[in-house]
Amino acid sequence: xxxxxxxxIYNDDDILMDAVKKTRAAHHHIEEVFTxxxxxxxxxxxGLAPSRLAICAFIYGxxxxxxxxxxxxxxxxxxxxxxxxxxxxFSYIQNMPAFVPIMFEMTVFFAAHLMVLTFYMRSRIWPFKxxxxxxxxxxxxxxxMEISINNNEEELVSFFQNTGAVEVKxxxxx
Amino acid sequence: MYTFSSKLKTLSFILMAIxxxxxxxxxxxxxxxxxxxxxxxxxxxxxxxxEKAAHGEAHSSDGEHVQTAGHDATEADAAAKHEEHxxxxxxxxxxxxxxxxxxxxxxxxLLSMGVxxxxxxxxxxxxxxxxxxxxxxxxxxxxxxxxxxxxFVILILCGLHFNHLFIWLDPEVVAHDPxxxxxxxxxxxxFWIVRAAIFLIGWNAYxxxxxxxxxxxDDANDDLFYKKNFNISAMFLVxxxxxxxxxxxxxxxxxxxxxxxxxxxxxxxxxxxxxxxxMIAMVTVYLKSRGYLEYVNTSHxxxxxxxxxxxxxxxxxxxxxxxxxxxxxxxxEEITYFITRxxxxxxxxxxxxxxxxxxxxxxxxxxxxxxxxxVIVMAxxxxxxxxxxxxxxxxxxxxVGDKWFIxxxxxxxxxxxxxLFVFVVFTALTKAPLLPxxxxxxxxxxxxxx
Numbered sequence: 001x002x003x004x005x006x007x008x009i010y011n012d013d014d015i016l017m018d019a020v021k022k023t024r025a026a027h028h029h030i031e032e033v034f035t036x037x038x039x040x041x042x043x044x045x046x047g048l049a050p051s052r053l054a055i056c057a058f059i060y061g062x063x064x065x066x067x068x069x070x071x072x073x074x075x076x077x078x079x080x081x082x083x084x085x086x087x088x089x090f091s092y093i094q095n096m097p098a099f100v101p102i103m104f105e106m107t108v109f110f111a112a113h114l115m116v117l118t119f120y121m122r123s124r125i126w127p128f129k130x131x132x133x134x135x136x137x138x139x140x141x142x143x144x145m146e147i148s149i150n151n152n153e154e155e156l157v158s159f160f161q162n163t164g165a166v167e168v169k170x171x172x173x174x
Numbered sequence: 175m176y177t178f179s180s181k182l183k184t185l186s187f188i189l190m191a192i193x194x195x196x197x198x199x200x201x202x203x204x205x206x207x208x209x210x211x212x213x214x215x216x217x218x219x220x221x222x223x224x225e226k227a228a229h230g231e232a233h234s235s236d237g238e239h240v241q242t243a244g245h246d247a248t249e250a251d252a253a254a255k256h257e258e259h260x261x262x263x264x265x266x267x268x269x270x271x272x273x274x275x276x277x278x279x280x281x282x283x284l285l286s287m288g289v290x291x292x293x294x295x296x297x298x299x300x301x302x303x304x305x306x307x308x309x310x311x312x313x314x315x316x317x318x319x320x321x322x323x324x325x326f327v328i329l330i331l332c333g334l335h336f337n338h339l340f341i342w343l344d345p346e347v348v349a350h351d352p353x354x355x356x357x358x359x360x361x362x363x364x365f366w367i368v369r370a371a372i373f374l375i376g377w378n379a380y381x382x383x384x385x386x387x388x389x390x391x392d393d394a395n396d397d398l399f400y401k402k403n404f405n406i407s408a409m410f411l412v413x414x415x416x417x418x419x420x421x422x423x424x425x426x427x428x429x430x431x432x433x434x435x436x437x438x439x440x441x442x443x444x445x446x447x448x449x450x451x452x453m454i455a456m457v458t459v460y461l462k463s464r465g466y467l468e469y470v471n472t473s474h475x476x477x478x479x480x481x482x483x484x485x486x487x488x489x490x491x492x493x494x495x496x497x498x499x500x501x502x503x504x505x506x507e508e509i510t511y512f513i514t515r516x517x518x519x520x521x522x523x524x525x526x527x528x529x530x531x532x533x534x535x536x537x538x539x540x541x542x543x544x545x546x547x548x549v550i551v552m553a554x555x556x557x558x559x560x561x562x563x564x565x566x567x568x569x570x571x572x573x574v575g576d577k578w579f580i581x582x583x584x585x586x587x588x589x590x591x592x593x594l595f596v597f598v599v600f601t602a603l604t605k606a607p608l609l610p611x612x613x614x615x616x617x618x619x620x621x622x623x624x
Binding site: 054058086097098100 | 494497498501502504539541
């Protein structure tokens with residue numbers, strides 16, 4: 001089955017937003033939108049689900065603080081409880097103020113780094129990854145909306161020409 | 175225009191009435207002399223309380239004297255010691271209603287100062303979101319003159335030896351205490367009360383002129399009053415940060431005149447700043463629920479909740495920095511401050527951290543929660559109660575020691591000032607329209623969304 005898509009190209013983010021809203025209202029399926037910079041409210045206009053990255057980060061932070069607590073309890077209290085400068089190493093809670101800076105930093109470290117790695121994995125970004133931009137101008141000053149065609153090419157092309165697109169292309173994708 | 179609902183007005187009068195009765199009871203039931211204390215302590219030790227141990231200790235140390243010194247001398251010595259102990263307890267018990275009054279009074283006064291500082295920052299930062307809340311903030315700061323007057327009267331009463339809240343005000347104590355005597359150049363009543371007067375007048379003057387200019391801006395044809403407010407707000411913030419620091423030494427740190435901490439001013443600031451922001455959020459949410467704040471949306475509340483969250487964590491950062499530095503170095507003259515609090519005030523001391531840090535951290539970290547009214551109210555109540563406890567922890571150990579209790583005098587004082595606060599704030603809110611008219615950022619603020 002040949003898979004055709006439309007590339008509707010815009011040169012203004014306001015026009016793009018209007019076009020996205022119109023497209024959604026006309027129930028055409030938007031495959032993807034490429035923009036050179038974040039367009040405020042685009043995700044809402046496209047109806048994308050909110051990100052759950054913050055929830056991930058919270059969980060990673062909990063892991064971080066658990067790890068820090070376990071590590072210092074094992075090292076400082078269980079394994080070799082030395083008297084270092086009179087600090088009480090009889091139980092974790094007694095010496096806890098001294099551990100808090102490490103617990104805090106570990107929490108931040110785990111939350112930040114694991115969240116970034118999650119972001120990379122979920123957005124499929126890595127070094128030597130082949131760039132996916134359909135038109136080089138989308139990284140500079142053009143906005144591109146990709147819409148799939150289901151035997152309604154004529155109708156769609158005229159529809160997008162009416163949304164203020166500077167260019168409407170039909171592309172065959174494999 | 176806002177109309178003060180009669181129910182709320184009645185509630186505020188009831189709170190004030192209950193508060194006055196409870197405070198009166200607190201002063202009435204405080205012991206008058208050491209004989210009363212003696213019977214009180216005797217009754218307590220019969221009840222097998224902690225007093226027993228203290229008495230036992232005193233007796234055993236007296237016992238050692240029996241062997242070394244003559245019998246008669248020991249008797250006199252023991253009697254003198256016993257009397258000294260009784261006088262100490264008497265002072266602590268007599269301080270109780272005063273300290274309860276003092277904590278509640280300074281808490282509500284500084285809370286409105288926190289709002290005033292936040293308001294000045296919003297003016298100077300030219301914040302685009304907050305102008306719709308300016309009248310709410312001005313309403314809350316209307317409590318400041320009332321709170322200041324009552325607070326100043328209490329300070330004068332301290333100076334006239336009606337109580338022993340500040341031991342350095344007692345010439346007897348200063349005469350026998352070289353550490354305090356060395357600080358007498360700073361800690362003496364005339365200088366102290368003049369400083370207090372200057373600070374309170376300065377803060378109130380800013381509040382008065384800022385509110386006045388804000389109203390004048392409504393009817394103006396240009397932005398002259400807005401610019402004036404910008405300038406005086408910037409000057410106020412400079413004045414405020416200096417006086418705030420000194421204020422925290424004068425009114426709170428000098429309760430423990432042997433102890434000092436360099437970040438204390440910031441710590442006190444964070445405590446009442448977050449209380450003030452919380453109060454703005456609570457009053458805003460209340461007025462919104464009554465349908466008075468047309469242009470306030472969940473984004474405004476969300477922003478306030480973010481401030482509540484962020485400044486709560488800032489408070490904790492300072493709390494911990496102060497505690498951990500002193501705990502780590504463990505220098506005897508500094509650590510006594512925390513030893514008293516951990517041994518005698520264990521639950522309030524650590525409870526304040528739970529209420530002011532753990533609870534807001536877990537509740538207000540969620541973006542959706544920051545827009546839900548009942549979550550804001552719940553978190554707000556816990557934060558405000560937590561910061562009352564924080565002030566309680568700062569003031570009580572140096573004034574009543576181990577005789578602390580959150581009983582009738584403490585609760586009644588809070589109720590009285592809460593009633594007065596509600597009455598003054600909501601009366602002030604009826605005096606001016608709740609939406610500033612010609613603020614240069616008001617349109618942006620009306621359409622603020624996040």
